[in-house]
Amino acid sequence: PASDPGLVERARKAKEALGERLFVLGHHYQRDEVIQFADVTGDSFKLARLAAARPEAEYIVFCGVHFMAESADILTSDAQKVILPDLAAGCSMADMATFDQVEECWEALEDAGLADDVIPVTYMNSSADIKAFCGRNGGAVCTSSNARRALDWAFDQRGKVLFLPDQHLGRNTAVLEMGMSLDDCVVWNPHRPGGGLTREQLQRARMILWKGHCSVHGRFTAESVDDVRRRVPGVNVLVHPECRHEVVLKADHVGSTEHIIKTLEQAPAGSSWAVGTELNLVKRLAGMFPDKNVSFLDRTVCYCSTMNRIDLPHLVWALESLSLGEVVNQITVDEDTAHWARVALDRMLALP
Numbered sequence: 001p002a003s004d005p006g007l008v009e010r011a012r013k014a015k016e017a018l019g020e021r022l023f024v025l026g027h028h029y030q031r032d033e034v035i036q037f038a039d040v041t042g043d044s045f046k047l048a049r050l051a052a053a054r055p056e057a058e059y060i061v062f063c064g065v066h067f068m069a070e071s072a073d074i075l076t077s078d079a080q081k082v083i084l085p086d087l088a089a090g091c092s093m094a095d096m097a098t099f100d101q102v103e104e105c106w107e108a109l110e111d112a113g114l115a116d117d118v119i120p121v122t123y124m125n126s127s128a129d130i131k132a133f134c135g136r137n138g139g140a141v142c143t144s145s146n147a148r149r150a151l152d153w154a155f156d157q158r159g160k161v162l163f164l165p166d167q168h169l170g171r172n173t174a175v176l177e178m179g180m181s182l183d184d185c186v187v188w189n190p191h192r193p194g195g196g197l198t199r200e201q202l203q204r205a206r207m208i209l210w211k212g213h214c215s216v217h218g219r220f221t222a223e224s225v226d227d228v229r230r231r232v233p234g235v236n237v238l239v240h241p242e243c244r245h246e247v248v249l250k251a252d253h254v255g256s257t258e259h260i261i262k263t264l265e266q267a268p269a270g271s272s273w274a275v276g277t278e279l280n281l282v283k284r285l286a287g288m289f290p291d292k293n294v295s296f297l298d299r300t301v302c303y304c305s306t307m308n309r310i311d312l313p314h315l316v317w318a319l320e321s322l323s324l325g326e327v328v329n330q331i332t333v334d335e336d337t338a339h340w341a342r343v344a345l346d347r348m349l350a351l352p
């Protein structure tokens, strides 16, 4: 079993044997049994910034999902090897925008005479080739903690944004943080001819949102918020911007995982919080702040199944293999893709 103390001891020993040659990064949504071995923890933005923080480390074990490990490979030196303990740890949202679909969309925008008007911005939760697409076409990457700043930058360049692949983060940022109206946003459906949009709709829109969503955050509903308000008097509702627009509208606070943690750190003792984000993190926060009443926004929503694929047995296997000199599950991005994805990532990292 994952909580087997024997496995904990094996992970500890392998980590010790690797010493400074190893750097373990852990996203906040990882299991406790894994996060205890992370040298640093963070949200996507913090981990992208920290990936290159240990240039002397030969192995970077990424406890998170595939697109994060790809970004770490892009942002670190050629000599460093990035390892994802289970290759099946993907992200359903990232899979909702394939390179071919995005190219098709771009061609349609060109056909509509909009090529010079649109700038592509992709959420970090996308594959390296989508990031590279943005880099090649003058665009950038953003994360949930800097989407507003990335969009301000993008609108300084051109009049419209193609926002990939999370429609909710795009809409929530545009409408709730930048004062746009819902009518300024249209949704490009990659499964419909022409995205399901007319040329006039494309010409009128300021935000062209890709029809993608997070399969975890997308499950919270407006009723989840109403229900918790009925159950817990005086509760503060704190949600991630990957939640649907109507959920964010009903919430009291919205922000990335790092923001959620800081908000709870600063909350007064005795206050009540219903948190709409991934369950591993919410459970950990409830344990970290026993003086506050921290609960999960909707008890029918479950863990991110792909984040959860990184478990202690996979971590032990990866660490023990590395300690024996065998590199397993290395994530590599080809040179051209890495170059252009880095251009898009660097534009994000240079944001004020």
Ligand code: 13P
Pocket: 042, 043, 044, 045, 125, 143, 144, 145, 214, 242, 256, 257, 258
């Ligand atoms: P952040 O790490 O940017 O908060 O994003 C959450 C997420 O869904 C990561 O997969």
Ligand code: SF4
Pocket: 029, 065, 090, 091, 092, 093, 094, 125, 214, 215, 216, 217, 278, 304, 305, 306, 307
């Ligand atoms: Fe992808 Fe959502 Fe899981 Fe994050 S929480 S890895 S966006 S499915």
